[in-house]
Amino acid sequence: MIRVKNLVKHFGDLKAVDGITFTVENGEIFGFLGPNGAGKTTTIRMLSCIIRPTSGNAYLNGYNILDNPMEIRSMVGILTENPCLYERLTPVANLDFFGKLYDIPKTIRATRIDEILEMFDLQDRKFEKVETFSKGMKQKLALARSLLHDPQILFLDEPTSALDPKTAKGVRDYIKKLSEGGDKIIFICTHNLTEAEYLCDRVAVIDHGKIVGIGSPEELSRDIWKGEQVEIAIKNYDSHIEQSLKQLNFIKNFEYQDHILRIDVNDTSKDNPRIVETLVKSGAQIVSVEIKRHSLEDIYLNLVRD
Amino acid sequence: MRKAIAVMKKDFNEIKKNFQVFGVMIILPVIFGVVYPLILYFIIPSLVLEDPAALNMIINMFSGFFLLMAISIPVVVAADSFAGEKERKTIEALLAAPISDAELFLGKVLVSFLPAVILTYISAIIYCSLVNIALGYFLLPNSAFWFQMALVPLFALLGIEITVFISVRVKGFREAQQLAGVIIIPVLGIVMLNAFNISVFVAPWNYILLISIGISDIALYSLAVKKFGRENIISKI
Structure with a gap:
């Protein structure tokens, strides 16, 4: 040691x-x-x-x-x-x-x-x-x-x-x-x-x-960006889905762009199942779910600014 | 001591493959031990008859060259051993190894000191033999010559210590060698005085010289060990 x-x-x-x-x-x-x-x-x-x-x-x-x-x-x-x-x-x-x-x-x-x-x-x-x-x-x-x-x-x-x-x-x-x-x-x-x-x-x-x-890179990423981001590809995003997401108070922020729904949460391992469940219930056709990982390069460049 | 000897052997193996250093170790003994005596061998018979004073001056001068040799060889070897490691960027792994500063320093001193003293003594034996043969009677070693031989290890050590001081501060072998080379000048002065029969190798000057060089060696040795700290060396890489 x-x-x-x-x-x-x-x-x-x-x-x-x-x-x-x-x-x-x-x-x-x-x-x-x-x-x-x-x-x-x-x-x-x-x-x-x-x-x-x-x-x-x-x-x-x-x-x-x-x-x-x-x-x-x-x-x-x-x-x-x-x-x-x-x-x-x-x-x-x-x-x-x-x-x-x-x-x-x-x-x-x-x-x-x-x-x-x-x-x-x-x-x-x-x-x-x-x-x-x-x-x-x-x-x-x-x-x-x-x-x-x-x-x-x-x-x-x-x-x-x-x-x-x-x-x-x-x-x-x-x-x-x-x-x-x-x-x-x-x-x-x-x-x-x-x-x-x-x-x-x-x-x-x-x-x-x-x-x-x-x-670890995961820990550093969480510390820097104060949480994690999940990217969900959805075919049929509409206002009904948007409303159902707004009901989830653990979501810090979300945006939909180019068929990708980006959601900021504290801990994807805990929050992802509930998000997916809510989306499916509101009729969303999910194509893929991906946790956005920051590379070590992203982390390094964020920490070493000069 | 075991690790100091390992350092000495490793350095000697390296030096053997470095013509820049090994060349000096070979050339100086050949010049002082063989070439000069051979010159004397051929000129002595005529000078004995024609100009005994000139003969005496030449023999005295050539005798003094062994002190130059004793100080020149360690300057070159020590410059390579200390500053050369820095220049070749090999020193850091050595400094990270479990060897004390004192053992490391001793190993480096031995590789410079032993060849200088051994080669100087061998050359001196050859020189004395050839001179005596040429003269046809026993002249060397006389008391002044014996005295010079006693000074050989002291001068060798002085050369090493001064080179260490310089090597710790400079980055490369050549720089260390050139700066340390200045130490040869006072020795050259002693040799020239001796050649002109103003000998410092007679009492009381011989004892004063012996004691002052001995004291300088002791004082510089403890300072050199201190200066040879790992941090001083690594900061100049």
Whole structure:
């Protein structure tokens, strides 16, 4: 579990992170979204104990970032925005070096390296210099390095940036697979909202160092638009139907346009059955009923206004 | 210590594949340890008879070059090891790993320090042997030469510490190397004084030099460890 309490980071006069507080549960894929310079990378750097906060604290599986940096570094894996690979060395030399730093015993290190290279389809190139690798291969190797010590918490900073669509999908699928049935926390910083929507259970949106929204996309949507909207396609809309809808006092607003009836309610799961029942009773010929979902992009653009 | 050695080995493996750095590590010992002694080997027989004073000056000057070597090699290696990681954007994963600042610093110091000291001593042995063979009698190492050899690790450490200070503040290898290169100038001054028989390698100047460099090393080491904090490094990426 990650528990962040009032975390602040100043760089001179600049408040890079301004009092953020949130919690991430075990087994969650958590998205950290925000524009460039919003404080995403600074937050990851504080949580992985590369830099110290100006004030506040964070607890990762019971250890806090101020007093237990070594314990935290041992339990987290990090994929930085740049792959951070020693390009003149081979994948085996890169992983062996980090295996030593993460205290993987010599007796199992070679086997573990082989396993992880196999997992990422890099076995055939394991003795070639990294500088000969494509961007996608380097990213896979960097991901392999972050997983080498089987971390309980994984920080991924823009994991698919600069990757071609096929490789990006491969990396996304792998991240999804990693979280299945386990209690690992996967904390992803990304600009890619489609990716965040596909991968993340919950997201936090950070802007100018402050968290401006946190929750599942559905929760955020409800919070922003103060309810939900249902779209009902009706063939024979008339004044009788309109009158019957006006009788339903839980409806906040409705409009009919181009054969589509748009109704604003608080909670579609509770209100939809009653709306449909009323419409059918008043003779409406319903073609379709669809809950209008706001995409993560809509949510993000609403929260990050500048 | 185990992790410091892992850092040292990794850096050395990288340096071996970087001609810009490894070239300096090879060329300097070859020049000071082989080329200069060979020149002496051929000119000594005639100078012994014609101009013993000039011979003495040349031997003294060439002897002093080992101090230049002791400080030049670590400047290049340390610039690559510290600033090079930033330039190649490899430092962040290393800083996120469970290694203390002190272990990381020690690993980086060892990879700069050990090759410099070992190569300087090997070159010095070759130099002394060739000079003695050419002269036909045992001249080197004399007391001044021994004294210079005692200064080799101290100068190497000084070079590394100054390079660390600079590397933490700059973004790239070349910038670090050029700025740190300035440290060679005072050493060159000592070498030239020595060549003109104004030796600082005789008492009491030798002891003053030894103690002052030793104190500078100790003071700069603790400052360098402090400056080598993760935050200082990451802020310059």
